[in-house]
Amino acid sequence: MVPPSSPVSKAGKPVLRRLLVRSQWVVIPLLILVAVEYLLRKSDVAAPLWYARAEAIARRGRIDFAFVGSSKVAAAFIEKAFSVEMAKVRQRRIVSVNLGRGFSSPQLHYLGLRNLLRRYPESLKGVTLFAEAMSDAPLYQYHGNWKSIWFNRQPELLVPLLRFPDLLPFWRSKGTAWTDKFLVTAKFLLGSSKIVSNRERVRHEFEAQGQKMLYRVANLLLRLPPLPPEPRPVIQAIGGIMTDAKTMERAKKSARRYYQSLAASRRPILNRWDGSVLADIVRLIKRQGGEVFFVNLPAYSMELKAYATPNHERNKAIIREQFKKWGVALLTTDFSYADDDIPDYFHLKMSRAGEFSRKLAQAYCNHGNGARRAELPRSHPISRFTNGKWSNGIHRERKNLFLLDVARDASLPVRAGDRLKFAAAGEARVRNVHRVEQGSHSLVFVRVNRVLDPDADGHPHRVEIIVGE
Amino acid sequence: MSFHSAQFFLFIGLVLVLHSFFSQKKQNRLLLAASYAFYGALDPRFLFLILFSTAVDFLVARKIHLADGMAKKRRYLGISLAVNLGILFLFKYLGFFISSLVGFSRMLGLGLPEPALHIIVPAALSFYTFKTLTYTIDVYRGQLEPTGNFFDYALYVSFFPQLLAGPIERAAHFLPQLHAPRSLSRDKMIQGSWLILWGLFKKAVVADNLALVVHDVFDGGGSVSGFHVLLATYAFSFQIYCDFSGYSDIARGIGKLLGFETPLNFDRPYLAANPVEFWQRWHITLSTWLRDYLFLPIAYAVMRHVEKPALKLKVEDWGYVIGITGTMLLAGLWHGAAWTFVVWGGYHGILIALHHLLVRRRKKRRSRSGFLRLAKAFVFFHLTALGWLIFRAHSLGQAWDFLRRIFVDFPPAAADIKMLFMPLFYCFILWGLESLGCSRDDPRSIPGWRYGLGPALVTALILLLIVFFAPASQDFIYARF
Numbered sequence: 001m002v003p004p005s006s007p008v009s010k011a012g013k014p015v016l017r018r019l020l021v022r023s024q025w026v027v028i029p030l031l032i033l034v035a036v037e038y039l040l041r042k043s044d045v046a047a048p049l050w051y052a053r054a055e056a057i058a059r060r061g062r063i064d065f066a067f068v069g070s071s072k073v074a075a076a077f078i079e080k081a082f083s084v085e086m087a088k089v090r091q092r093r094i095v096s097v098n099l100g101r102g103f104s105s106p107q108l109h110y111l112g113l114r115n116l117l118r119r120y121p122e123s124l125k126g127v128t129l130f131a132e133a134m135s136d137a138p139l140y141q142y143h144g145n146w147k148s149i150w151f152n153r154q155p156e157l158l159v160p161l162l163r164f165p166d167l168l169p170f171w172r173s174k175g176t177a178w179t180d181k182f183l184v185t186a187k188f189l190l191g192s193s194k195i196v197s198n199r200e201r202v203r204h205e206f207e208a209q210g211q212k213m214l215y216r217v218a219n220l221l222l223r224l225p226p227l228p229p230e231p232r233p234v235i236q237a238i239g240g241i242m243t244d245a246k247t248m249e250r251a252k253k254s255a256r257r258y259y260q261s262l263a264a265s266r267r268p269i270l271n272r273w274d275g276s277v278l279a280d281i282v283r284l285i286k287r288q289g290g291e292v293f294f295v296n297l298p299a300y301s302m303e304l305k306a307y308a309t310p311n312h313e314r315n316k317a318i319i320r321e322q323f324k325k326w327g328v329a330l331l332t333t334d335f336s337y338a339d340d341d342i343p344d345y346f347h348l349k350m351s352r353a354g355e356f357s358r359k360l361a362q363a364y365c366n367h368g369n370g371a372r373r374a375e376l377p378r379s380h381p382i383s384r385f386t387n388g389k390w391s392n393g394i395h396r397e398r399k400n401l402f403l404l405d406v407a408r409d410a411s412l413p414v415r416a417g418d419r420l421k422f423a424a425a426g427e428a429r430v431r432n433v434h435r436v437e438q439g440s441h442s443l444v445f446v447r448v449n450r451v452l453d454p455d456a457d458g459h460p461h462r463v464e465i466i467v468g469e
Numbered sequence: 470m471s472f473h474s475a476q477f478f479l480f481i482g483l484v485l486v487l488h489s490f491f492s493q494k495k496q497n498r499l500l501l502a503a504s505y506a507f508y509g510a511l512d513p514r515f516l517f518l519i520l521f522s523t524a525v526d527f528l529v530a531r532k533i534h535l536a537d538g539m540a541k542k543r544r545y546l547g548i549s550l551a552v553n554l555g556i557l558f559l560f561k562y563l564g565f566f567i568s569s570l571v572g573f574s575r576m577l578g579l580g581l582p583e584p585a586l587h588i589i590v591p592a593a594l595s596f597y598t599f600k601t602l603t604y605t606i607d608v609y610r611g612q613l614e615p616t617g618n619f620f621d622y623a624l625y626v627s628f629f630p631q632l633l634a635g636p637i638e639r640a641a642h643f644l645p646q647l648h649a650p651r652s653l654s655r656d657k658m659i660q661g662s663w664l665i666l667w668g669l670f671k672k673a674v675v676a677d678n679l680a681l682v683v684h685d686v687f688d689g690g691g692s693v694s695g696f697h698v699l700l701a702t703y704a705f706s707f708q709i710y711c712d713f714s715g716y717s718d719i720a721r722g723i724g725k726l727l728g729f730e731t732p733l734n735f736d737r738p739y740l741a742a743n744p745v746e747f748w749q750r751w752h753i754t755l756s757t758w759l760r761d762y763l764f765l766p767i768a769y770a771v772m773r774h775v776e777k778p779a780l781k782l783k784v785e786d787w788g789y790v791i792g793i794t795g796t797m798l799l800a801g802l803w804h805g806a807a808w809t810f811v812v813w814g815g816y817h818g819i820l821i822a823l824h825h826l827l828v829r830r831r832k833k834r835r836s837r838s839g840f841l842r843l844a845k846a847f848v849f850f851h852l853t854a855l856g857w858l859i860f861r862a863h864s865l866g867q868a869w870d871f872l873r874r875i876f877v878d879f880p881p882a883a884a885d886i887k888m889l890f891m892p893l894f895y896c897f898i899l900w901g902l903e904s905l906g907c908s909r910d911d912p913r914s915i916p917g918w919r920y921g922l923g924p925a926l927v928t929a930l931i932l933l934l935i936v937f938f939a940p941a942s943q944d945f946i947y948a949r950f
Contacts, residue, residue, distance in 0.1 A: 021919065024921055024923075024924050025923075025924045027924075028921055028924035028925050028928065029924050029927070029928040032925065032928045032929070032932070033928065033932075036932065179474075179475055179476050182475055182479070183475055186475075195932065195935055195936065196935060199935055199936045199938075200940070202936050203936050203937060206936075207890065207891055210890040210891070210894060211887035211890045211891075212887075213890075214886060214887060214889060214890045214893070215883075215886055215887055218886045224883045224886065225883045226883070227883055227884055228884070
């Protein structure tokens with residue numbers, strides 16, 4: 001018998017029970033999805049990649065150099081080798097990011113760079129961009145306008161680079177099938193979920209871990225012979241490059257086909273570069289006080305041969321004029337290589353990529369850029385924060401601790417190890433930096449190796465930042 | 470426009486919305502228009518053929534019905550058979566027969582030149598031909614009264630959920646549903662949505678991922694060991710099951726959402742303990758079609774003609790053996806114009822015939838031992854897998870070579886063990902979910918569904934679809950037939 005106080009539905013079931021039964025369709029899926037999402041966010045599987053990685057770097061500090069282009073760029077540049085070489089010249093820590101990615105397009109790079117610059121303008125102030133070139137000319141796909149062709153065969157790459165305002169022009173654009181537009185939009189709308197945005201990586205990780213586990217179990221049961229060591233990848237396995245033997249063989253076949261079609265191509269001479277996505281990229285970087293260089297990448301002989309056509313020569317002449325108009329340069333390194341160094345006919349092998357990166361750094365410096373880019377001291381006002389423990393932004397008791405106010409989205413103006421100059425205390429070195437978000441701005445706590453005077457060094461005085469000199 | 474593409478889901482969404490607003494008559498017209506749009510999206514040229522076939526059988530069936538006397542009826546049926554089988558032969562088998570003839574002539578040293586034929590096989594030809602044949606034969610037998618409405622008949626032939634790969638619906642089952650009131654009830658919505666989700670999981674997660682393993686071995690061109698062949702054969706056994714039954718589930722699910730009941734096509738076939746049971750569980754609508762329209766007529770004809778049975782067999786046994794081997798050879802050929810399919814059909818025919826002869830000699834007693842049944846299912850699964858090896862091979866030569874490798878070149882390298890993980894994972898998930906009862910039409914009959922298992926299962930399936938949706942989506946295997 002139902003107690004009189006318990007409400008009963010028309011069907012005769014207590015309302016509470018019906019509610020419970022129905023609510024399980026919300027509660028249980030939510031619990032499962034939140035748990036999976038949480039685990040994923042905690043794991044390395046969802047570590048940021050490509051432009052998300054660049055944004056993570058920009059959040060921590062400045063980016064000095066960025067490489068953009070296809071998987072050839074991804075394979076040819078080793079960030080560390082380039083940065084170490086540049087640091088020797090600039091006498092400070094250099095941060096470079098390789099944004100090369102297989103099946104990326106200049107349009108995608110435009111969107112990625114646009115987002116980076118919008119979010120972390122300070123971190124990318126004066127950045128130098130190296131863009132992919134082949135046989136003295138940018139790739140022909142640069143010719144397109146970024147509004148017309150949004151991606152190169154892989155719509156998934158577009159998803160993390162889109163912003164809401166992009167959706168309308170994207171749907172209006174021509175040249176993309178509506179099914180791809182639908183797919184991209186759906187994924188964009190679900191993109192904040194790590195399960196959706198990292199599904200391929202989750203799958204690969206699951207497969208790799210599962211295979212290891214199965215082998216261990218089989219080994220326990222069958223006493224298998226030890227596995228031969230995994231061969232070191234011949235090519236840098238980043239930017240979507242696959243280095244297993246089968247893929248390499250497939251790559252060779254497709255390279256042959258591609259170079260043959262390239263050699264046979266009679267594409268018209270490109271003469272509308274001003275409306276191209278390349279022009280957009282150059283403008284974007286220059287607005288930020290940066291500079292753009294095109295870099296000739298090492299190429300397989302068949303590819304170089306495919307470019308050695310009268311048609312291409314005419315294109316090159318036009319491009320040279322365009323470079324002059326834009327004020328950008330073409331860099332060629334004195335890196336010598338053979339066909340063997342490009343094992344899958346597309347990508348430079350890893351053992352030579354370090355040398356190529358160093359040679360590029362040298363070519364860049366020889367071009368007259370090494371010293372010019374050494375940062376001038378910048379200055380930053382010390383916070384005016386004053387209360388019981390703080391006076392003019394300097395801690396009254398721990399006098400080596402001071403505060404800076406920065407915008408929430410801005411990158412850190414100082415890093416551990418940087419040298420600073422105070423109005424009265426003179427030069428000091430940063431020991432550690434701690435950032436606390438405070439609504440629309442952030443408070444940056446900086447500890448230095450010197451005692452500061454709230455009146456002589458604190459607000460309204462400024463601190464000069466001699467970054468890592 | 471494949472069943473597991475974004476386009477199809479937009480298409481079906483639009484059809485469902487319009488369908489729910491229309492009256493019954495308009496619903497039928499809408500479904501006909503949608504079916505032709507769906508089929509025309511594959512290749513508009515195919516529409517002419519299906520229209521022609523539909524028109525011929527519609528008219529012939531009416532003529533059969535109105536004809537007085539069996540001779541006239543038989544003549545009209547002959548026209549229907551000639552047109553339908555003629556189309557099938559012309560588009561699907563002509564090239565095969567000519568190349569076989571040329572090959573045979575070369576064996577004899579005649580060396581006939583091979584003509585260059587470029588015939589496109591229209592999608593779904595085998596399926597809708599069987600449907601149209603069913604209609605005229607049933608009318609001829611007096612088992613069905615022909616419909617007077619051409620559009621209804623055209624919808625029966627072209628109904629888009631079943632068009633590409635069945636189930637092979639009988640007109641007697643489908644046509645009455647066009648005149649009954651159809652509305653989307655809660656039950657049908659739950660069952661339909663579940664069947665679609667379950668079918669998608671089988672196709673996009675299990676079948677398409679296993680296809681990668683199968684493709685590497687059968688189409689890779691490189692040298693493979695017996696271990697790889699065995700792995701690919703097992704993988705193909707589950708791939709084809711999940712691919713085809715996944716299609717059938719989606720078709721049945723869409724049918725339910727549109728208010729139709731579509732016959733069951735698969736009933737966990739790998740649990741079959743013998744070949745007869747296998748064909749009662751595998752592609753059920755084809756098996757019953759073959760039984761009603763091929764096997765029984767052949768068997769009865771044989772029984773009528775055999776006067777003195779040999780080899781100590783009864784007349785009925787001769788009828789059965791000849792009927793089943795003939796039927797299965799033709800069933801093999803129905804799957805595709807290649808000798809591998811014919812041999813596969815013949816192999817199954819022999820298995821069924823042998824099983825019949827063995828069972829006939831034993832006293833009928835039903836074993837109650839679960840273990841024995843499991844052992845039989847295990848053995849018969851391997852016999853089925855052997856058939857799949859022949860079915861999937863590009864040629865009989867490749868099938869023989871692969872079979873040989875299993876016995877003479879088996880040992881895998883230590884690293885090959887790793888290859889087992891993903892196929893095992895997909896099969897394990899499939900087995901687990903089927904054991905829970907996920908292959909049922911009504912998910913609410915799964916034990917525990919109302920107590921948390923339902924939402925957990927649905928969420929798990931969606932998560933599996935998100936993460937393991939195969940990177941390279943494959944066409945449905947049976948859509949090629």
